């Protein structure tokens with residue numbers, strides 16, 4: 026046993042991307058609370074302001090670069106000696122009329138939401154196969170139904186949802202489960218950024234319009250990040266063993282059909 030192994034805290038290990046964000050941060054906290062070690066990955070210049078905990082490793086990576094995806098997995102395994110789960114919560118939003126969408130906007134959304142998620146998952150596969158671990162992807166209601174004015178984001182999340190199914194089939198023989206959660210509107214920096222960027226001088230009206238589309242009517246509220254984190258946590262537990270290839274909605278029924 027070397028010195029690093031002797032001083033290493035015990036417990037299963039999760040690598041969470043987008044860990045400086047709303048959902049990724051809540052997921053990191055949930056796994057820490059559950060006794061796991063957490064590699065919290067986000068852009069290098071974004072502080073992983075989660076907790077000061079010896080069970081936490083901050084990993085800087087721009088996931089648009091496949092080499093940095095691999096480096097993030099390598100850093101996690103070098104630190105913890107194993108990898109039991111990967112939660113892909115990094116993501117970016119865009120909206121706007123399709124005839125005005127630039128190639129740069131399109132590439133940015135696909136490079137983070139699809140390419141980065143794919144290559145960090147690919148790098149994690151050998152380690153997850155060893156631990157018989159799992160991947161949980163953040164898709165969206167926009168991955169299973171169209172959202173007007175958000176064609177590029179919807180296409181990226183549709184890719185995440187179907188990639189989840191294909192990877193689940195590919196990795197099932199090696200004991201690795203792959204699932205996606207599909208939240209509706211979550212009270213997070215992404216949502217408020219959307220409202221600020223696209224709500225003109227009335228971001229609160231933008232948010233109210235979103236809530237108006239929920240079947241709860243005047244009782245509608247945004248989903249909390251800890252509610253999404255709890256579902257992600259469940260999917261990484263032994264009780265979820267039969268669940269793979271699933272896209273689980275957590276959206277107050279938003280994607281269930283027409284009211």
Ligand SMILES: NC(=O)c1ccc[n+]([C@@H]2O[C@H](COP(=O)([O-])OP(=O)(O)OC[C@H]3O[C@@H](n4cnc5c(N)ncnc54)[C@H](O)[C@@H]3O)[C@@H](O)[C@H]2O)c1
Pocket residue numbers: 042043044045046047048049066067068071086087088089113114115116117118137163164165166207208209210211212213214215216
């Ligand atoms: N907030 C919502 O309403 C909502 C709804 C459905 C799905 N989602 C999805 O859930 C995930 C998390 O969303 P959130 O609400 O926490 O958003 P958020 O903006 O709070 O967090 C996203 C994080 O991703 C990181 N990130 C962006 N580009 C990156 C890159 N190139 N490399 C590494 N990290 C990068 C950001 O720095 C940020 O910390 C996203 O995939 C999002 O699309 C969000």
